[in-house]
Amino acid sequence: MGLFVSSIDQVSPKDMDRLTAMRVFAEVARSGSFTGTANRLDMSRAMVTRYVAEMEQWLGTRLLQRTTRSVKLTNAGEQCLRRCLQVLSIVQEVEEDACSTDGQLRGQLRLTSSVSFGYAQLAPALGDFLGLHPQLKVHLDVSDGALNLVEARIDLAIRISHEPDAGLIARPLAECASVLVAAPAYLEAAGRPGHPDELPGHRCLGYTNFGRDQWRFHAADGAERLVTVPVRLTANDATVLTSAALAGAGIALQPTYLVGPLVREGKLEVVLPQWRPAVLTVYAIYPSRRHLPPAVRALLDFLAARFAGEPWQADFQPPSPAARSASAASGMRTQSGRFSSS
Numbered sequence: 001m002g003l004f005v006s007s008i009d010q011v012s013p014k015d016m017d018r019l020t021a022m023r024v025f026a027e028v029a030r031s032g033s034f035t036g037t038a039n040r041l042d043m044s045r046a047m048v049t050r051y052v053a054e055m056e057q058w059l060g061t062r063l064l065q066r067t068t069r070s071v072k073l074t075n076a077g078e079q080c081l082r083r084c085l086q087v088l089s090i091v092q093e094v095e096e097d098a099c100s101t102d103g104q105l106r107g108q109l110r111l112t113s114s115v116s117f118g119y120a121q122l123a124p125a126l127g128d129f130l131g132l133h134p135q136l137k138v139h140l141d142v143s144d145g146a147l148n149l150v151e152a153r154i155d156l157a158i159r160i161s162h163e164p165d166a167g168l169i170a171r172p173l174a175e176c177a178s179v180l181v182a183a184p185a186y187l188e189a190a191g192r193p194g195h196p197d198e199l200p201g202h203r204c205l206g207y208t209n210f211g212r213d214q215w216r217f218h219a220a221d222g223a224e225r226l227v228t229v230p231v232r233l234t235a236n237d238a239t240v241l242t243s244a245a246l247a248g249a250g251i252a253l254q255p256t257y258l259v260g261p262l263v264r265e266g267k268l269e270v271v272l273p274q275w276r277p278a279v280l281t282v283y284a285i286y287p288s289r290r291h292l293p294p295a296v297r298a299l300l301d302f303l304a305a306r307f308a309g310e311p312w313q314a315d316f317q318p319p320s321p322a323a324r325s326a327s328a329a330s331g332m333r334t335q336s337g338r339f340s341s342s
Contacts, residue, residue, distance in 0.1 A: 017054075018054075018055075018058065019087070019091060020051065021051040021054050021055045021058075022055070022084040022087060023041070024041065024043075024048055024051040024055075025051065025055050026085060026088060026153065027040060027041060028052060028064065028071060029064075029073055029077065029151075030151060030152050030153065032070065032071045032072075033071065034048050052064060055080075059076070061076045062076065062077070063076060063077035063080055065077075081151075085150065085151075088153070092107065092293065093293060104133070104134075105133040105135060105136045105294060106135045106136060106295075108136075108137040108138065108139060109137070109138045109139070109156065109295055109296065110153055110154050110156075111126075111138060111140045111141065111156050112140070112141040112143060112147050112149075112157045113142060113157070113158035113159070114142065114143070114144050114238070115142045115143070115144055115237045115238070115239055116237065116238035116239045116242075116255065117158060117160065117255075117257065117282070118140060118142040118158075119239060120257050120258045120312070121312065122140070122158055123140070125302070125303060125306050125307075126140065128306075129299060129302050133295075133298070136295055141154070144236045144237055145236075149285070149286070149287050150287055154287075155293070155295075156285070156286050156296055156299060156300070157284070157285040157286070158173075158283070158284055158285075159282075159283050159285055160255070160281070160282050160283070161280060161281065161283065162278075162281070164283045164285055165285065168285050168286065168287060169285065169286050169287070169288065170283045170284070170285045171283065171285075171304070172281050172282070172283055173281075173282045173283065173284055173303055173304055173307045173308075174282045174308065174309075174310045175279050175280070175281060175310055176255055176256075176257065176280040176281060176282050176310075177255070177276070177277075177310070177313070178254060178256065178277040178279075178280075179253075179254060179256055179263075179270050179271075179273070180251055180252070180253055180254075180270065180272050180275075180277070181251070181252055181254055181259050181262070181263065181269065181270060181271060182250065182251040182252070182269060182271055183246055183248045183268060183269070184266070184268075186203075186245075186248040186249075186250065186251075187271070190202055190203070192271065193251075193272060194272075195272070196215070196217050196225045196272060196275055197225070197227065199215070199227050199229045200227070200230055202229075202250060202251050203230070203232045203233075203249065203250030204229040204230055204232065204250050204252070205231065205233045205241045205245060205249060205250050205251065205252040205253075206231035206234045206241075206253075207235065207238060207241060207253065208234050208235060209236055212234055213228055213229050213230075213231045214226060214227075214228060214229075215229055216278050217272070217276065217277055218275070218276045218277075218278075219274060219275055219276075220274060220276075225275070232249070232250055233250065238255060238258055239258065241254065242254060242262070245268060246262070246267060246268065256310075256312055256313060257310075257312040260312050260313070282307060284303060284304075
């Protein structure tokens with residue numbers, strides 16, 4: 001029997017069970033783990049094993065090569081996975097199209113984004129979006145590594161880059177500006193650089209996946225500077241570098257969507273504010289325009305409206321010297337009052 005039934009009238013409970021088996025098999029292939037699949041699909045490991053065995057018995061061939069350390073697709077398994085993903089995509093479209101009868105979005109969306117953008121911007125936005133659509137579920141996979149959207153069954157990826165991946169559909173959502181930041185205590189001890197050429201004399205923190213030790217800057221008068229900096233700490237996650245900068249580890253090149261509140265609160269200070277680092281773009285990326293599910297279309301429009309004009313820039317308000325003086329004076333008055341009352 002093939003992977004498709006010839007008529008809707010022929011769909012039986014066993015066919016529905018095979019759909020579940022396809023979902024299980026596709027998840028095992030994606031994750032490379034029976035235990036991980038069991039946890040994600042909320043079933044026992046024994047049940048996962050049973051469904052995979054049922055798929056292999058049904059098709060009369062081995063789909064997975066299993067060892068104590070890894071799970072890999074056989075040649076037949078690779079072909080089967082492609083067809084299973086096609087079937088599951090059609091089933092998902094049918095389920096989501098059914099929501100149009102009462103106007104409610106249903107089903108589950110699978111998203112991916114970087115850890116830092118997911119934490120700082122996407123998660124709060126998704127909370128509001130789900131509040132508008134109570135019948136909808138979202139699974140967000142945060143990772144700073146690139147995922148194969150088709151193999152991972154990702155509906156929508158939020159990625160930050162100069163240019164989107166070729167072969168995928170990309171919709172720009174916002175600009176992603178960056179700034180140099182450091183803890184005030186570090187700058188008091190090491191000094192505040194006045195020009196990018198002074199950065200090699202400082203401890204710098206580098207992002208593994210982008211411009212780790214090559215930082216490019218633009219001045220207001222059009223001048224451009226590419227500086228090779230001595231990176232003392234590298235990480236593949238911007239939130240880790242932010243934490244290190246807060247602890248006084250050095251100067252970090254960070255996205256404004258992440259560090260704006262920390263700058264406003266005075267926990268981090270902008271370094272070389274007159275020099276602007278390269279600007280990237282926040283893209284919403286999806287595999288195809290064909291049969292785009294209503295829930296994906298709705299989320300795309302919601303995020304485009306949410307991130308229009310880079311709202312995190314409004315939150316990014318470094319305190320002016322006057323504000324710092326007023327804050328310091330207020331603190332002195334408070335201390336003076338405490339001393340006089342003791």
